[in-house]
Structure formats: C-alpha cells, structure tokens
Amino acid sequence: MERVTPPAAGGADAERRSILKLGWIGVGIAALGEMLWIVASFLKPRRQESKNDGSLIVAGPSDTFAPGSVTAYPAGKFYLVRLADGGFLALHRQCTHLGCSVPWDEASGRFKCPCHASVFDLRGDVLSPPAPRPLDIFPVRIENGIVKVDVSAPIRRSAFDPTQVTQA
C-alpha cells in the first residue's frame, strides 16, 4: 500500500503546518477557558443566594437592655452586648478560630467556645486561645432610642477599642 510521505522539512509547507498547529493550540486554550467560565458561572449564584436579605435587625428600645447584659439574636447570628458604661456592641456568634457557635456562659460572664475551648470576655476580646482574634462585630445604630444592627457583613478587628462601641 502506498503511504503518503510527509514533505521534507523547511519551505512554505512546514511553515503552514506550524501556523496550523499554533491555531489548534489557540482553539484548545479558548475551549478550555470557555469551560472554566461555564464552571465559574455555575458556582456564582451560590454567593448571591447565601447573602442575607433582611440585613437590618431591629433589636428593640435601648433602655430595655440592662448595662452588663448579653442578649442573643439567633435570627441575626449575633449577641447584643450592653457594656457597663451603657455602650452597645453587636458580637458575631461565630468563633474566630474555626467557626463554631459560641454560647454565652452567664455564670462566669464569658463566651466559651465548645469546640476548642477558646474564651472571650464581654467585649469579645480573647481571654484564652486558640482563637486568633476577638469576635467579629456588626455595626450598631441607635435611631430614636431604638437599637438596630446591620448584619449584612461581620467586621474583623484585631482588638477591642472604644470606637467600636455605639453609645446610647
């Protein structure tokens, strides 16, 4: 059987081949990029879906919270803390170590994480490791004596400072 022998190297033929080869590689990369784009678009709507719609939680009149008290808001995933000086702080209930829900321990006056034994004080500061930073906070607004907490996105902080507190 007669076989088609490839033309000798060099000349216009070889050049045409190398250009075609480049073309194929280009088409291949484009196809791969397109597939990745499709995968990304499938993963995208998950973000929007998990966003909090009711991002503003009305906690109630500020004078109903006693200084030094902690009130849990399961719907907003935060604790509304009224410090001894009367200032408000909304602490995210998620432990900064690995994301467990941190319960408030009334007896000791501390937040104690059940997962890895991190302990936080009333202001969310770390008293005991392994948590690497204080509990995240949500912005608190007081309008006409009503406490409102914006839970759209928790704010990270490296330590407690008085500017985080909203005074009544």
Added chain:
Amino acid sequence: MQFDRREAEPGAGKGSARTVIETFVLHLRPVRVPKATIRFTHTFGLGGMALVLLGTLALTGSLLMLGYTPVPGEAYASVERLDGAVLFGAFVRALHHWSANLLVLVAGFHMLRVFFTGGFLDGRRLNWLVGLGLLSAIAAAAFTGYLLPWDQLAYWAVTIVTGMAGYVPLAGPALANFLRGGPEIGPATLRTYYALHTQWLPAMLFVGAGFHFWRVRKAGGVVVPPDAVHDENGKVERALFLPDLFWRETAVALILLAALTLFSAVVRAPLGPAANPGLSPNPAKAPWYFFGFQELLVHLHPLFAVVVVPALAALALVALPYLGFPSGEPRGVWFLSRTGRRTARLAAVAGAALAASLVILDGTRLGRSVSLAGSTALVLRGVLPTVALLAVCFAFCRVLRSRFEATRLESAQALFVFLAAAFVTLTVTGIWFRGAGMALAWPWNG
C-alpha cells in the same frame, strides 16, 4: 507443569460459567506472576480490598441516592426515612458507612505496605504519586459524604474543616467561602458536596484506580521480594495467575464482603440529632481520619497546624521516590533489612512517646499559659515547634546513620515511622482522650 491447558484455552469446555469467568479475567490479568509475590503476607491483599470496597460503595451509594434528598430542610428526614421506613435501608446505609470508613483505613495501610516494602522506587515512582492522589480523593469522598446526613456531628465537623481552610495565607477566606459556597454552611454547601460525593470523586476514583492497577501491571506486578527463586537464566520463578493468584484474591474479597455484611447487619451507621446551626456540640470533633490535624490545632498556631505542617508532610510524601535512593539496596521485603526492622521499631516507640509526652505537657497548665494570638504566638506556637521538629528529625537521621549504620533508605524509613507514629498518637489522643472543651480526659469519664 500442573496447569491444564484446556482450562485456559477459549473454546475448551465452552459455555460453562467458570470458563467464561476465567477467560474474561485472563484478558485483564497476566497469565503468570512472580511466585514469591502471591504470598498473602507480602501484600495482605490491601489494594484488592480497596477495589472491593470501592465497588461496594458504588453499589450501596447508588441505592442510597434513590432515597436521599440533598436539601438542608429535608436531608436529615430522608436519612431517617432510609433508616426506619425503607426495607433494608438501615442495612444498606450501614454497609455504605462502614465500607467508607474501612476504605480510609485500608488505603492508609496500603500506602504503608507499599512504603515499607520499598514499592515506590524505580519504575513505580509515578504510581506512588497516583496512589497519593487516590488517597486524597478517598479522604475527600469520605469527608463530603460525612456532611450528607445533616446531623449535628456532620454539620459541625464540616464547619471545623472548612474553617481550617480559612487559615491558608492570602487565599484563605476566599477558599473557605468557595468550599462552603458562602460564608456559612447552607443549601449551596450541601448541593456542592452532594455533586462531588456522587459524581466527581467517584469518577476520579475509578479512572485513577484503573490507571493505578495498569501501572502495577506495567511494572511487572507488585514488588518482588529478594528471596524469590530465580532460574539459571536469572528469571524469577513464576506461578500461574489462574488458579494460584485468582482464587486467593477471590477468597480475600469474599471474606471481606462476608465480614462487612455481618458487621453492617449488627452495627448501624450512626445518626445524631438533626443539625442545629446555633448550637455547637461539646466537644465538636472532626471525622476520625482528620483528628491528627485537629489535635495539631489544639497545640499549634492555626497557620502552622493547617498549612505549614501538612504542606511539609505532603511535600515529603510527594518527593519521597525522587530523593535518589541508590537502586542496589534491598527492597520487596518488609522493613527492608534487619537494621531496617530494628530502627523502625525504635522510631515507632520514640515517635509515639515524644508525641504523647508533648500532648500531656501542653495539656497541663504549663503550656496553656501561652496565648495563640499575636505575633509572639506565631513564633512560640508556630516557627519554634516546627524548627524544633525539623531539628529532631535531622538529629535522629544522624544517629541512625552513625550508631546503626543505616543506609539512606533505612534512615528515610525510620524517619517516616517516627513521624507516622507521632501522627497516629495524635489521632488516638483526639479520638479517645479529648473530653468537654477539648480538655484531656479518660475515655471512660466521657
């Protein structure tokens, strides 16, 4: 030769089921295999067991898919229904659950077997890497399956493990969000894990396992022990695959299946209370095969426990076949040599003792006073222990080379045993000796 040719030839005794099976099997496997490798204690049949377990998982899994609903509000109820209202539902779920746990164990032991018989060198280097990939895929499949029952254990174990991903430098928070499909575990997480668990990972596992077995055959079967009998031409003595190896493999597979079936008929797959995002259980534990890492988290800065130490370990495993071990050294026999056995024993005791004493030391008030926050912690609970560990490994190697006159391969083996023993000790600590608040406790004290 005791082999009756008529048995293997197609056409002879045509139509009998046994002939059909045998001729089919001979399409997949070689006619003859090195005789010394078919001894059960040479491999313990671990690779074959892993394949049997994969098959069991695929079958039981596809049954479970018919009864399971991957939606947060309904997942738990559908698992309860499978357990209670479906005939044999609890049995099939138990079979799936125990097969998965056993597969993690068997695959881990298989890796140890390959390592300790020196089966990762020469022409088997690529296959070692494929095996590591398969092991990771098995861990990923087990982990994604862990979430699906949507009970408290599942929910918080996945919270913890995805939280670990958040400590990867720079990409961490994005990676954790990607793994969860959002800032917290929810419908998107369940859907993603369901897709991974039932489609992507099984596909990867079956294609990867096929490639893995094919590479073993290309390498001439499993690694041949040095005491194998050779003929005058230097060729290794061979046995017929049929019946010598085939029926041994079948026996192992059937015994395994029988044991699994019996166990699953008696012990049900666990199902805790339904997931409650507001209430973390105390203590909250990751699946047992991740417990070594979770134990590291108790002691080290998260950056080191989650990223640096595991990355170093993974790098060492990947680099292992490429460290240029001389090809003249013995292999194919357990623990290589007498020196190899002695040093491995020493390393196992040393590793376990070191890990246990460090855990106890850190568990007492002595260690607890050091905070994990801030940059001092990064040094005290990150850089310092890691450097100390590397120094101990280096010193240990020196001792092995000078005191025991161990070869490079024997030293590497002893070092591996040392670290593996430490890791197993951490895992055991996590499973049985951690009580409320992750404090050290005796198992019988709850």
